[in-house]
Amino acid sequence: MRQKIYALRYEVYCLERNFLPAENYPDGLEFDEYDSYSTLFAASTHADEVIGTARLILCPENLPFPFETHCNVLHERIALPPKHECGEVSRLIVHKNYRRRSGDSMEGVPREFILNTLPAARANESPPQPERRINSPEIMLGLYRQMYHYSLKAGVRYWYAAMERSLARVLRGFNFTFKPIGSESNYYGPVTPYIADLRELEDNLRARNPALLAWFTPNGNHREAGRQGEQRVY
Numbered sequence: 001m002r003q004k005i006y007a008l009r010y011e012v013y014c015l016e017r018n019f020l021p022a023e024n025y026p027d028g029l030e031f032d033e034y035d036s037y038s039t040l041f042a043a044s045t046h047a048d049e050v051i052g053t054a055r056l057i058l059c060p061e062n063l064p065f066p067f068e069t070h071c072n073v074l075h076e077r078i079a080l081p082p083k084h085e086c087g088e089v090s091r092l093i094v095h096k097n098y099r100r101r102s103g104d105s106m107e108g109v110p111r112e113f114i115l116n117t118l119p120a121a122r123a124n125e126s127p128p129q130p131e132r133r134i135n136s137p138e139i140m141l142g143l144y145r146q147m148y149h150y151s152l153k154a155g156v157r158y159w160y161a162a163m164e165r166s167l168a169r170v171l172r173g174f175n176f177t178f179k180p181i182g183s184e185s186n187y188y189g190p191v192t193p194y195i196a197d198l199r200e201l202e203d204n205l206r207a208r209n210p211a212l213l214a215w216f217t218p219n220g221n222h223r224e225a226g227r228q229g230e231q232r233v234y
Contacts, residue, residue, distance in 0.1 A: 004050040005040055006031045012093045019188040034059075034066060034090065039154075041146045043094075043139045052139040054092040056147050058156070059083065066090060067162040070187035078181050080195075081158050087151065088160040094139050137170065144176070145216050148198065152218065157198050162191040174212065175204040 006029035013030050014022040020030060034057050043052035059065050065088045080086075151159070161178060162185075168178050178194035185191060205213035 001042060001044075001048070001050070002040060003029060004044075004048075005042055005053045008050050008053055008095060009091055009093065012096075013091075013188070016096065017188075038090070039150060041143050041150075043142055051095040051098045052093065052143055054143045054147060055090050056150065056156070056159075057088040057090055058154070059088070065160055067160050067182075067187075067193040071162050071182050071185040071191065071193040073185065074182040074193070075180070080181075085156060086158045086160060087147075087154075087156045088162075089147065090161075092140065092143065098139060141174070148201075148216060149218050151198060159196045159198065161194050161196070162187055163194060164189065164191055168192070168194055175208045176201055177204055 010022070010025055010028050010030040013019045014025060035055065037059060038055040038057045041054045041056070042050050044050050057065060061083055065086070067088060147159075151157070159178075163178075165184075168180075171178060176196065177200060178196045180192050181195050182193040185193075202213065202217075205216065
């Protein structure tokens with residue numbers, strides 16, 4: 001299954017987006033040094049086709065997170081939490097055949113979400129149900145949910161992420177608040193480093209979207225959303 005995850009990353013990062021030179025990966029598998037201390041997450045169909053993936057990087061104390069290397073201009077007076085409580089969300093992508101339409105982001109976020117043209121009330125809907133054909137980033141939310149479950153067990157309280165501002169805005173619409181901690185840098189496109197406190201995330205969902213919190217937490221509804229079939233951890 002890891003080979004399938006790396007193959008999807010190669011397809012998106014090397015062939016589709018040209019973020020990485022394909023000739024550096026002659027086997028058609030994209031992986032790097034961070035995978036040796038990452039936990040991988042996959043959304044798959046019932047036929048074991050990997051259609052979405054993400055990883056949570058848990059760096060040793062003596063090594064920097066990717067955002068520290070590539071987005072190294074942090075805001076003044078930013079105090080980073082203890083490293084053993086942190087992980088960096090990385091390589092979050094959805095297979096192009098499972099994005100809703102042309103113009104959706106590689107994370108599977110529909111174009112109208114990115115352009116912020118849908119009413120804010122959409123963020124307060126009940127969690128997506130299996131086979132319900134709504135236009136929302138279901139696979140991405142499922143991957144975040146699995147990372148959240150894993151983080152609770154692993155003692156990870158804070159998530160870093162280097163992402164486009166449009167994706168941060170979409171997540172904020174679901175009351176997932178990532179706070180910017182540095183300046184925009186060119187790291188596979190223009191991205192900004194963010195941090196999220198999972199306890200604050202829980203408090204925000206509890207106050208503003210309890211239905212989504214119930215689906216998101218380990219004791220909530222374990223049926224997977226949309227068309228992805230299953231969520232797995234590696």
